[in-house]
Amino acid sequence: MLLLGIDIGTSSVKVSVVDAETQQCLAAISYPETEREILTRQPGWAEQQPLQWWQDAKQAILLAHATQRYNPQEIGAIGIAYQMHGLVLIDEQHHVLRDAIIWCDSRAVPYGEQAFQAIGAEQCLTHLLNSPGNFTAAKLAWVKEHEPEVYQRIHQVLLPGDFLALQLTGEATTSISALSEGIFWDFAENELSEDVFRFFGFERELIPPVRAVFADHGHLREVIAEELGLRAGIPVTYKAGDQPNNALSLNVLRPGEVAATAGTSGVIYAVTDELFVDAQSRVNAFAHVNHAPELPRLGVLLCINGAGSMNRWVKQTVGHELSYPEVNQRAASVPAGSEGLLCLPFGNGVERMLANEPVGAHFLNLDLNVHTPAHLLRAVQEGVAFAFRYGLDIMRENGLHPTVVKAGKTNMFLSELFAQVFVNVTGLAVELYQTDGSVGAALGAGIGAGQYATPDDAFRHMQRLQLLEPNAEAAAYEQTYQRWKTALLSYLHPTPEPAPSQA
Incomplete structure (x- = not known):
């Protein structure tokens, strides 16, 4: 199959x-070839058109x-x-009511903060595991x-x-993992959060039926199957943020176990049973793909919007004529620390x-x-690695101490420079694998369809491509990182201007 x-x-x-048998990827397509636009109608806003995702998905399949x-x-x-964290709203005819408010949109921060204060920090942190912040519930x-006319x-x-599964199957479903990333789920009560729904005045009927991540989420409609050259009735058996x-694709x-990615955003994702x-x-825990109330599996997620x-x-601004491999070559021509x-x-929005x-x-010290x-070009790759280190230290403050990270050899990890700087500044060894999110989704479908006796069986052919460990530049990068951190803290905690003297 x-x-x-x-x-x-x-x-x-x-x-x-x-x-499914060999776990080999037979074909992989990204669409469009140029990066899709984020709609920014006001500073701090970030939206995309859900129907554009659907059109892009159909084109990629064909x-x-x-x-x-x-x-x-x-x-x-x-x-x-x-x-993750996007908000898509549909009416009874399954029509989209407005553009999706996506993950890096900042407008809802005050709403999440109000909920955090009203519900109470202890209640939020022990039941939801996170502040509502600018996650999906606050966006709603x-x-x-x-937009009360939209809400009604x-x-x-x-x-x-x-939303994509709805287009394929005509059926809307969700999961505990999805609801947890939206801050709709109460982990202590194992149900939709009474606190969140009461505070915001949401109706529980707005939430689709809840199913497991690895489960039947509907079957391919005949009209869509005909359009896409597929068999009608194929089940959607897996959905995950x-x-x-990404962690699943790396068998994390x-x-x-810890996974990392450096796509549009940068993420370290550590699995815990606590x-x-x-x-x-500042770092947030969500239900992992294999989470169950009786066997907790949470993913502690550090997210850097600006990766x-x-x-x-910077490529578009100073290297628009270069490919990404050429960008990496140019960056590698500069000494460590970017002089x-x-x-x-x-x-890319608030962090x-x-x-x-x-x-x-x-950019500082230009x-x-x-x-x-x-x-x-080099300073950007180093700065992203430094941001990972800053977030990793927050995870370490909270008792998480990873030593090895798994990552797909894709996105910024295609840059040998970035990957080595990441290793040197974090002190973590990195194992690179030939996988990505779409391959992980395919293998997740196989798990959900019962093609594998255990999830581990879906990765029995996975082989490590490369192991990166800290090298001689690590000590110098520690000094550069401390200068970078000092600069960051000056923006986070600026020195107040002196009060004007009284005449």
């Missing part, structure tokens, strides 16, 4: 077709078929991964206040993956790990007689 995996990213939609590397009629299950509260027409509230799914399922809480909610987004910006140039890569402070992106575009 063949498995189809669909990954709704911020920049593009990627699909992969995987042979392009995968066009490779002629497999028989589409042999595809027997579909899995979906998706950008913003719509309720600012809402039939169901969906995450991006729920991109970071839990057990307590103590109800993890950071008192300041690949910052790398994309004093520092980058704070926080220009949870910085207590939702709008730090923004900055010397017009020394620094070239290549210095900017």
